[in-house]
Amino acid sequence: MSSLKLLLVDDQADMRASIAQWFTLAGFEVEECSKAEQALGILSQEYTGVLLSDIKMPGMDGMELLQRTASIDQDIPVILITGHGDVPMAVEAMRHGAYDFLEKPFEPQYLVDVVKRAQEKRRLVLENRSLRARLANSTDIHRKLIGESPAMQRLKEEILDFAHTDAPVMITGETGTGKELVARALHEFGPRNDGPFVAINCPAVPESMFEAELFGHTAGAFTGASKARQGWIEAADKGIFFLDELSSLPIHLQPKLLRVLQEREIARVGSNKMTAVDFRPIAATNADLEKACDEGTFRQDLLYRLNTVEIKVPPLRNREQDALLLFETFEQTFCDINGTDMPALSPDDASFILSHDWPGNVRQLKNVAERHVIRNQKRRLSVREVMNNTEFETTDSGSLKSMMDIYETVLIRQALKRHKGNIAEAMSDLDLPRRTLNEKMSKLGIDRSEFF
Ligand SMILES: Nc1ncnc2c1ncn2[C@@H]1O[C@H](COP(=O)(O)OP(=O)(O)OP(=O)(O)O)[C@@H](O)[C@H]1O
Ligand SMILES: [Mg+2]
Incomplete structure (x- = not known):
């Protein structure tokens, strides 16, 4: 992030033009505003540059702009330009957190140097913040996705890396491996975490309803559509749209979804009016979609749109000791919820858990852990006995x-x-x-x- 950036606010056009020129020559990207209000629309906590503003302006003046900027992000450096002899006002500005002030007339080179120092300070503040956020996220993700095997460590790093991009993600893995959990983690640790996470489970939607559910509909669009309704894609605006079990998406809707992904706008069923939607698509599947494409049940163009990034969730049998760690954690959680004691795991139980194949992966293991807790309240049963469903x-x-x-x-x-x-x-x-x-x-x- 070596770019130098300046937001320049001055109501006098000639003054603005000459300052802008000095800074452009010094390698800055300069944005000019004639009013303080305009500048406030540009500033945010992510703003990477420096604000340079005149104090005396009609409407909102430089002092008020300084205070409003601090309420957006108090670490944005603000440098104020004062008229000759305005020392008390400058002192006041410094007290309100201005980075520096300069009295007119000033040496262009001196002004550029001051702004460059402020820019360096801004760069350090932002770098520090992103490091801290990453550190906090990496602690959180360990709590959310249990597992310390190399395969899981890699998975968690991938999630933290891809959470920060806006590229579509395809999550693949066997049943019960945690694909939905990964999708939710991508949401939680990414910049869209304030926005919604809208999940649709494709096989659960009746085919005749699919289109209206996806795109919404107008009132009277079809029999039974008494009121206009928003579809899931619209509901995912500013957030994540998660298509679970993508292989069950009806083939006739695939070109329509592709168009939405390309254009980022939708029309409700029964209407031609296009509405822009801003969402990040994430899909999950345990089916082999390349094969489905060869067989003609899935469209290759849609697949390529959605699998820019692929995250493979490893099966439980490839996660070394994680099965035991997961089992104990799930038992602990169920016991906490039910207020019961945790059943002791024997060495036999442990070796059974570690050597079992777990075809249903984490979901199956979680169910067995729950049943083991419940059934051990009456008498001691091994994990193997619980698995074998002795009641039959x-x-x-x-x-x-x-x-x-x-x-x-x-x-x-x-x-x-x-x-x-x-x-x-x-x-x-x-x-x-x-x-x-x-x-x-x-x-x-x-x-x-x-x-x-
Ligand atoms: N690493 C993990 N740590 C903690 N819980 C996990 C982990 N992986 C999976 N789970 C839990 O296991 C269950 C199954 O996970 P999830 O629903 O995400 O799997 P899935 O791959 O989407 O399954 P399916 O293919 O059946 O849709 C959930 O209750 C989830 O919270
Ligand atoms: Mg799932």
């Missing part, structure tokens, strides 16, 4: 078919109960495609609304 050993005998139905009913009901009726989460726990799960639920007479 005592089921009454019957035909294999009826036993299987009971077994499936119990497992599906448990998964729905755990996730309060959320189909996508239940699908992922049970590792079943949506259609299979739906068919089984209707065959077994399971109604998910029972679990909301």
Whole structure:
């Protein structure tokens, strides 16, 4: 950040022109304002330059501008120019935090030197701030994403690096690895963290509703659309728009989404009026989208728009000792919530946790940790026993078919109960495609609304 930047405020055009010329020659990028109010629109906490202002101006004067600047960022250096003999006013300005003041007439070179020193001070302040913010974020991210393996350390560094850009990110990884958590961390540790995080879970949206949900609609756009409604993309303005399970985005909507990503403006269904939206797209998938492109179920142009940056979330089996750390942390959290004692983990439990394959990754491990806490309140059970769901050993005998139905009913009901009726989460726990799960639920007479 070696650029020299000056914001110059003076109501007198000739004075402004000559000062601007000195500074341009000295290598500064100069912005000129004839009114103090204009300057306030340019200044922000990120402003990298120096403010140089005349004191006597009609409307807002230099003293008031100094005070208003301090309320934006008290570390922006302000240098004031006073008329001859205005010493008391200059003293007052210094007391209010001005970096320096100069009395007219002044030596151009002297003025340039003062501004250069102020510029260097500004550079140091900003550098210091960004270092401190990064340090604070790197402590926070360790609390949020548990894991100390090299694979997780790399992942956390990538998140902190990419959080500060505005490029689209594609998060890939097996089911339950923490893709959504990574998306939320990109939001939290980036400059859009004051803006919204709007997540849509593509497989959960009925295909007929998708377009209206994405883009919003006008009143009367279609049967049932009694009121105008904002879509998710509009809701994500100034924030992040997270497309989860992107492979389920209906193919006929893909060109429409591509256009929005290119133009950054949308029209609600039923209207031609374009509205600008400012959002950062982040997508996640556990499907192989290149393959989907080859098979014609996903558009390559959309994929290339969205995967400028790819973050790969490693499967749990590649994270060394992290499984144990995660298991203990989850147990501790559940015990804290339920006010129970933490069950002791035996060496066998530990080696089971570390050697197990965890096909459902962190989500599966989290469920097992929760069940282990709950079931250990009655009697001591190993993690392996909890995993193997010993309650089924005592089921009454019957035909294999009826036993299987009971077994499936119990497992599906448990998964729905755990996730309060959320189909996508239940699908992922049970590792079943949506259609299979739906068919089984209707065959077994399971109604998910029972679990909301
Ligand atoms: N490193 C981690 N530290 C703490 N919690 C984690 C970590 N990774 C995942 N989790 C937790 O595990 C659960 C699953 O994570 P998440 O929903 O982000 O996974 P996912 O990859 O999006 O899964 P799916 O493919 O099923 O959508 C969440 O409850 C999440 O908070
Ligand atoms: Mg997910």
